[in-house]
Amino acid sequence: MLTSSRDSAARRIAVDAMGGDLGPAEVVAAVKLALAQQPALNPVVLVGDEAQLTPLLAQASLPIDGQRLSLHHAPEVITMDDKPVLALRRKKNSSMLRAIELVKDGAASVVVSCGNTGALMAGGTLRLRTMQGIARPALAAVVPRAGGSFVLIDAGANPEARPEHLLHNAILGSHYCRVRLGQATPRIGLMSIGTEEGKGNALTTEAHALLRAAHAQGILNYAGPIEGFQVFAAEEPVDVVVCDGFVGNIMLKSWESLVKFFTSTIKAELRANPLRMAGAIMAKGAFAALKSRIDPDRHSGAPLLGLRGNILKAHGSSKRLAICAAICAAGEIISAEMNQHIEADVQRAASVLSTPLSPQ
Amino acid sequence: MLTSSRDSAARRIAVDAMGGDLGPAEVVAAVKLALAQQPALNPVVLVGDEAQLTPLLAQASLPIDGQRLSLHHAPEVITMDDKPVLALRRKKNSSMLRAIELVKDGAASVVVSCGNTGALMAGGTLRLRTMQGIARPALAAVVPRAGGSFVLIDAGANPEARPEHLLHNAILGSHYCRVRLGQATPRIGLMSIGTEEGKGNALTTEAHALLRAAHAQGILNYAGPIEGFQVFAAEEPVDVVVCDGFVGNIMLKSWESLVKFFTSTIKAELRANPLRMAGAIMAKGAFAALKSRIDPDRHSGAPLLGLRGNILKAHGSSKRLAICAAICAAGEIISAEMNQHIEADVQRAASVLSTPLSPQ
Structure with a gap:
């Protein structure tokens, strides 16, 4: 499914519910906070194990309304101890990779995760292509x-x-x-x-x-x-x-x-x-x-920039406030159409790169 | 004059009296402190303008005995605002360059200066050769x-x-x-x-x-x-x-x-x-x-290591205690015969550099 970037599905925030040190309950609490704090927040897709998430959402009185919040099942978890490259190869159904795939497929714009940093950076870089004109994400x-x-x-x-x-x-x-x-x-x-x-x-x-x-x-x-x-x-x-x-x-x-x-x-x-x-x-x-x-x-949420879509990494030990801040940051990035503005400036800068520089 | 490194003249500490922000009085006070604190300190040569230093030494009741303390006249000063390369070319009679020359000529082992960092680093690197086997000072x-x-x-x-x-x-x-x-x-x-x-x-x-x-x-x-x-x-x-x-x-x-x-x-x-x-x-x-x-x-006194002789740089704004610490450090470097030990290890390491490395 390929959708235009202005399509409402594409403007969703995919939240990896499983990878943090404090487990999915903390992520669910963070999503609840973010939705309450920001009435205009982009729709959130919670990605993770349905069997674990459903009771946590019920406990938190957070309804899956399919509008502001939806659930995307992913049965596997990439842990902090997993070797990034191996994990990416073997855990295709992990919450992290599935969240990245949602962005790749145009069903979301930004991934928020507090999981394994190496896997997230490598997964983002390998699965999402870089923007036109950009060779390396930062x-x-x-x-x-x-x-x-x-x-x-x-x-x-x-x-x-x-x-x-x-x-x-x-x-x-x-x-x-x-x-x-x-x-x-x-x-x-x-x-x-x-x-x-x-x-x-x-x-x-x-x-x-x-x-x-x-x-x-x-x-x-x-x-x-x-x-x-x-x-x-x-x-x-x-x-x-x-x-x-x-x-x-x-x-x-x-x-x-x-x-x-x-x-x-x-x-x-x-x-x-x-x-x-x-x-x-x-x-x-x-x-x-x-x-x-x-x-x-x-200012939780370090973004990997320069990709078609964004990856926001929160510390593995993030508590709900930090994860909530990262989710809200994801909303700001989408609302500001940050990536479209970046692409325009990278195109303008192409002439700088093609002009031989004066020695001075 | 070329002397062996064990010669007593060669074991002297050349102190640049002129380049610090607080002027030569602070350096004179630091020398007095160092000589008092360390009865076995290596002989100190104070390098700078005689006309300014003589009254300061008298005021400090610090006698030029030719044994523990001697004076080496250098009429010029490299200031903090001087451009390093220009200063080195134009101010041949500066206290900093003269102090470095004392080490080069074997009349001292270490220079202590709180003067212009760029000039000191460049002057040390250009005037003193690197040790056998070492390409760059650090x-x-x-x-x-x-x-x-x-x-x-x-x-x-x-x-x-x-x-x-x-x-x-x-x-x-x-x-x-x-x-x-x-x-x-x-x-x-x-x-x-x-x-x-x-x-x-x-x-x-x-x-x-x-x-x-x-x-x-x-x-x-x-x-x-x-x-x-x-x-x-x-x-x-x-x-x-x-x-x-x-x-x-x-x-x-x-x-x-x-x-x-x-x-x-x-x-x-x-x-x-x-x-x-x-x-x-x-x-x-x-x-x-x-x-x-x-x-x-x-721990005042950042040394430039890897040269035949050592340069110890103290902060430009150093007060007497900091300059004194640097002078005492210079004494320790000489007493421990640090450079001789370094030269021996650099020679031992030559075989490491000449052996092709295994890829692992």
């Missing part, structure tokens, strides 16, 4: 910084990027930033070392030239290369940080690791004596505010 | 993590590394870790994405094979590839994190940026109302302990 993530948030792209999909992939990452990230963070003309920074001409490496030097050419044509808003010390700073912030998937994955994960180290060190120090503990209780509002400021659940 | 940094610290190498010297450069970084980092952190057999991790075979990129795949071969020959203690989430964690920690200078520089600077964002957010939240402020005052010991835990001054 993973985006929203990260808080002083005074706001930025989109990091690529957070790990394509570890061996070529310059044109970084140009496409900039276009993908810009549009995602528009939808998710509401920035009309997001400022794009190219992750590099040293911001003078000639610093960085061969990849960033060429990507810099492409981004400048695309900026000159009004395709995007390129602010130039940025260094590590600028990433979280409030001064001249960028809204989109562009890099290859190797650098992006290492940055994102090492940041999470650093925040954990930092917060556990503070906690241990605050518990070291009764005076500090009493002080910590009085100041607890500050710690709660900090936690909510850097809470990954607020 | 910049090391000591970074705190849960339960200890690790050495990050390369923090920015060589942004286009080949696999053999990463093998050499591992050897350089191991020896620096031994001297600075007292680890007898430092565990080495290769910075990558995904720890399964076949993940990462072409560079890490080849470097992984080289590191495994060097480990098999007992040259170093390779723990395998690590992911970003492991960097600051207490579980199975590594003592040396090996990467190319592009990734290393971005990681290090983005971590500093993240810590700034984090601490400024906490501060602002703690000041938001009187109750929180009172609590913060009661708990201030915890914040002081955290600050000292992550204080960059404790």
Whole structure:
């Protein structure tokens, strides 16, 4: 079944009910929340084992009305321990693969899953074709910084990027930033070392030239290369940080690791004596505010962009609020017709890629 | 003048007195501290403008005895705003270049400077030759993590590394870790994405094979590839994190940026109302302990390793304690005969590089 992208079936959100650490009950609760919070949310298709889901839906008083919510049976589950490539080959009837197939067949636009990341990324990349003009999909993530948030792209999909992939990452990230963070003309920074001409490496030097050419044509808003010390700073912030998937994955994960180290060190120090503990209780509002400021659940759902359809990955350990945020993000992506806008800009950028670049 | 490396003149520490943000008085104070703290410290040569330094030394009651402390006149200063390549060409009589020349001529072993980073790195690389068998120097940094610290190498010297450069970084980092952190057999991790075979990129795949071969020959203690989430964690920690200078520089600077964002957010939240402020005052010991835990001054002095002689870079804004820590580190590097040990291991590793690697 092939339907036009404006067809109502195609605008559905396929939610993988089975793959998360907390099981299908948490996903059902998240769907209920999302439908209640967003009266205009796109229709949701819950994909998973009917025998497990039917009683959970009844318990949650969530009716399968065939309009706002429908159920798509998939008896198998890809677990966190499954090897991605093997799982994709052997578990054809898994909730994850079936959800991806719904997008491939035009019966949904976006997949939301908190299942096995490797399988989801590989499954999405192998089953959904890339958009016209785009060679590699990229993973985006929203990260808080002083005074706001930025989109990091690529957070790990394509570890061996070529310059044109970084140009496409900039276009993908810009549009995602528009939808998710509401920035009309997001400022794009190219992750590099040293911001003078000639610093960085061969990849960033060429990507810099492409981004400048695309900026000159009004395709995007390129602010130039940025260094590590600028990433979280409030001064001249960028809204989109562009890099290859190797650098992006290492940055994102090492940041999470650093925040954990930092917060556990503070906690241990605050518990070291009764005076500090009493002080910590009085100041607890500050710690709660900090936690909510850097809470990954607020912007849950890292999308794999550049495909015909979108895949939104939520953390495996996501609770209902995080899964709900990802489902709502899927709705925003569809309503904003993000992919159509991306395709138009990728076409406009084709001339940048076919023009020989001046050495400067 | 060419002297053997065991000659007492060659074991001197050349301190660039002029390039830091706080000026020569702070460097003089740091030298005084270092000489007082470490009675067996190697002799120090203070390099800079005599007319400025003589009164500062008198004020500090620090005598030029020609034994523990001597003065080497250099009338020019490379400033933070100088373009590195131009400065190196035009300011031949700068304190920085003269200090490097002392090492080149065998009149000192290590340069300590808080001057212009670009000029120092370029000057060291151009004026001092690399060690036998090593093609590129690497910049090391000591970074705190849960339960200890690790050495990050390369923090920015060589942004286009080949696999053999990463093998050499591992050897350089191991020896620096031994001297600075007292680890007898430092565990080495290769910075990558995904720890399964076949993940990462072409560079890490080849470097992984080289590191495994060097480990098999007992040259170093390779723990395998690590992911970003492991960097600051207490579980199975590594003592040396090996990467190319592009990734290393971005990681290090983005971590500093993240810590700034984090601490400024906490501060602002703690000041938001009187109750929180009172609590913060009661708990201030915890914040002081955290600050000292992550204080960059404790392990001040990022060395450029792999050269015949060493260059230790302290932050431009270093205060006397940080500069003193760097001077003391220089003494440890010389006393441990670190470079001789590195040269021996690089020679042992030559067989690893000349043997074709098995595909596995």
